[in-house]
Amino acid sequence: MGQSRLLPFVGLLFFHLIPNQLCKTCEVSEEKYFLLSPLWKTMTHSKYTMGTQSADVLLSLRLVGIQNQTLIQPLSQQVRRSGGSKGVNLSSGQLALITLALGACHTPDEAFIYDNHLLSRLENKFQAEIKNMEAHNGSPLTNYYQLSLGALALCLFHGRYSTTQVAELFAPGNKNYYFHGQFVVDIGAMAVLALTCIKRGLANGQTKTEKEDLRSIDNHIQSLVDKILLEKKRNGLIGNTFSTGIAMQALFISSDYYKESKWNCEQTLKTVLEEIAQGVFNIPIAAAQILPALVGKTYLDVNRDSSCTSGLGNFDISSHKPMSTKPPNSPSNISIHYSVKINEIYSTTVTVPSGSVFLDVMEEAQKKNETLFGFTVEQSSWGPFITSVQGLKASNTDRTYWELLSSGRSLSQGVGNYVVHDGEDLEVRWSKY
């Protein structure tokens, strides 16, 4: 056999020797990096009040290679503050994100993880989630997005966990992958990231248990990838706008689980760039969750030595032209129909200035009648989250929450961001997911 005919064969062999590292990405080319500047602006021009929000942003900036200390230092400081001794009330996923952000790219921040025992704290939080599942009909304290983040951080930073337990927990039929019976792409994709990390660690497993765990995890990944691809929309988004970034990461690292023809990555990328131009990713955490995938990075690159130096590192996005600012709102008032639905429906009509958000409508209604429209919110990394209306409180254990709707359709933004329109029919509904 001549050399030229042998070469492709050697190439093929090479791929077969490292099947676990197979990774297909499509990314924004360098001359188009300026298209990412709206994300950049959102992430750098915001005040961060929540430690976990800073963690998501810090993780993202580090992964894409930003090393500007003027930006990184204040974020890092805030993340360290929230992960310190006062962070006793952090949820499993919050602690996992803090660990990922501080451990990303092998900076001096990494020492904080070990000095503050973040991994053993995370191990305890992870077990507490499982205890709650055992006591409450399979419902964790938080949700499977956070369990996935937890498993991912424990895997990447060599915390303790049982692969057999993870293989059981993350079976694709588990109810926690579904809200209202519908597969949640964000959750499935984060699980694929965690399971792939664990799979790579098991690749050379020798014992019978290791081999069984590997086979089971491999099957889970296959099934989750199939489900993620079923949620691909005609315009290329996967799930919705805000789940697409994590779904892209999951599909990058799992390319040996689907045929190339099953996903047109370039189309997804094109649609995401259009949405960016329209200002859709206008809160820091939304920008942080989409950015890594756009430059071909995934959360599995967090502790890889060579990552973090490539990407946007040397690109000065800030020098590019600012986004066109919206014209100031005309000072007109609009009228909104608003209801609270528990079993009965309680309705009212309120007047708010145009440009108002859902939360403004709720506050107007509350002023009218505190008993019917009184509510409480909690700040979260996505903005204000409605925790109770008429004194009725949402509960993770019961899988209840206050769902936001417009004309009967569930919204994909929260009360702090959704801009309302004249004549709109808004509802907050007591729902079970």
Ligand code: B12
């Ligand atoms: C789990 C989850 C839920 C659970 C939260 C309770 C639980 N069991 O943990 C439930 C089902 C209740 C829920 C509800 C909603 N959610 Co939700 N949720 C998620 C999910 C999958 C994971 C969140 C998480 O744990 N993050 C990790 C931890 C470490 O971060 P955290 O900040 O501490 O997490 C808390 C907040 O995220 C908060 N939360 C969850 N969803 C939302 C949504 C908004 C707008 C806010 C302000 C807070 C919030 O609950 C988390 C647990 O306490 C994310 C997916 C994602 N990509 O982030 C979507 C996500 C955040 N949710 C989203 C949406 C739209 C909603 C709803 C507005 C849907 C609706 N039409 O009613 C409601 C919130 C309404 C309200 N009451 O204010 C969007 C937000 C997009 C955006 N631009 O704002 C996301 C990104 C999903 C998506 N791809 O569209 N959600």
Ligand SMILES: *[C@@H]1O[C@H](CO)[C@@H](O)[C@H](O)[C@H]1NC(C)=O
């Ligand atoms: C670093 O970030 C700061 C704050 O955004 C900015 O003013 C400065 O120009 C940046 N420096 C470089 C070298 O990009």
Ligand SMILES: *[C@@H]1O[C@H](CO)[C@@H](O)[C@H](O)[C@H]1NC(C)=O
């Ligand atoms: C932790 O939560 C408990 C109970 O919710 C609360 O009493 C306590 O003040 C919180 N601690 C901190 C440091 O936030």
Ligand SMILES: *[C@@H]1O[C@H](CO)[C@@H](O)[C@H](O)[C@H]1NC(C)=O
């Ligand atoms: C809008 O409503 C407020 C409060 O009801 C009122 O003071 C204001 O004059 C109204 N503005 C317009 C343009 O109608």
Ligand SMILES: *[C@@H]1O[C@H](CO)[C@@H](O)[C@H](O)[C@H]1NC(C)=O
């Ligand atoms: C609020 O609504 C309840 C029930 O309809 C009514 O009994 C009460 O008087 C109302 N309160 C105000 C301040 O209008």
